[in-house]
Amino acid sequence: MKFFIDTANLTQIKEAHELGILSGVTTNPTLVAKEGVDLKERLKEITAIVDGSVSAEVIATDAEGMVKEGRELAAIAPNITVKVPMTTEGLKAVKTFSNENIKTNVTLIFSSVQALLAARAGATYVSPFLGRLDDIGHHGLDLISDIAEIFQIHDIDTEIIAASIRHPMHVAEAAIRGAHIATIPYKVISQLVKHPLTDKGIEQFLNDWNNR
Numbered sequence: 001m002k003f004f005i006d007t008a009n010l011t012q013i014k015e016a017h018e019l020g021i022l023s024g025v026t027t028n029p030t031l032v033a034k035e036g037v038d039l040k041e042r043l044k045e046i047t048a049i050v051d052g053s054v055s056a057e058v059i060a061t062d063a064e065g066m067v068k069e070g071r072e073l074a075a076i077a078p079n080i081t082v083k084v085p086m087t088t089e090g091l092k093a094v095k096t097f098s099n100e101n102i103k104t105n106v107t108l109i110f111s112s113v114q115a116l117l118a119a120r121a122g123a124t125y126v127s128p129f130l131g132r133l134d135d136i137g138h139h140g141l142d143l144i145s146d147i148a149e150i151f152q153i154h155d156i157d158t159e160i161i162a163a164s165i166r167h168p169m170h171v172a173e174a175a176i177r178g179a180h181i182a183t184i185p186y187k188v189i190s191q192l193v194k195h196p197l198t199d200k201g202i203e204q205f206l207n208d209w210n211n212r
């Protein structure tokens with residue numbers, strides 16, 4: 001499983017990139033709004049740092065508008081992936097992008113059949129939202145297992161991005177259940193690095209070394 005960072009914050013992207021583990025970035029309108037920046041300018045900055053897929057979401061809700069916006073976003077850099085919401089209009093737009101070899105990430109996936117539809121429309125990636133399912137009393141991780149099984153049975157090469165990640169166990173479980181990618185907030189990436197026994201071990205090694 002590969003790691004993407006789920007943010008539009010440049011400092012966080014640079015720091016994750018320096019760890020050497022970053023394969024891509026996902027943004028969404030909320031994350032970009034939080035930064036108070038121009039979307040296209042920020043995408044230029046992000047794609048100058050990260051070689052892998054950088055997802056940028058369309059705002060339009062009709063297929064024609066999504067295609068127009070998506071083409072503009074894709075023209076910013078070769079590694080832009082156009083993020084499209086899981087709607088009937090979104091599926092039509094994904095088909096058009098697929099015919100034009102523009103990569104897509106179908107977002108706001110909450111059922112396995114939505115993921116299958118998106119894949120059949122030609123999506124490069126699907127993003128099931130774990131945390132938001134957990135929030136309403138469902139088991140978000142089961143959705144990853146279901147999609148992974150369906151894609152395997154039907155020999156589908158659309159990649160699964162585990163999204164709406166809230167804590168380290170989401171990441172570990174998404175990997176076991178067959179997600180190709182987890183897109184993770186910076187705070188959770190930091191949590192993944194740490195283990196109390198690692199810290200304790202370092203402290204003990206240093207003490208023993210200094211007291212030799």
Ligand code: E4P
Nearest residue numbers: 006026027028132163164165
């Ligand atoms: C995914 O691409 C989304 O940007 C993101 O994971 C949404 O997460 P949230 O539910 O924490 O907003």
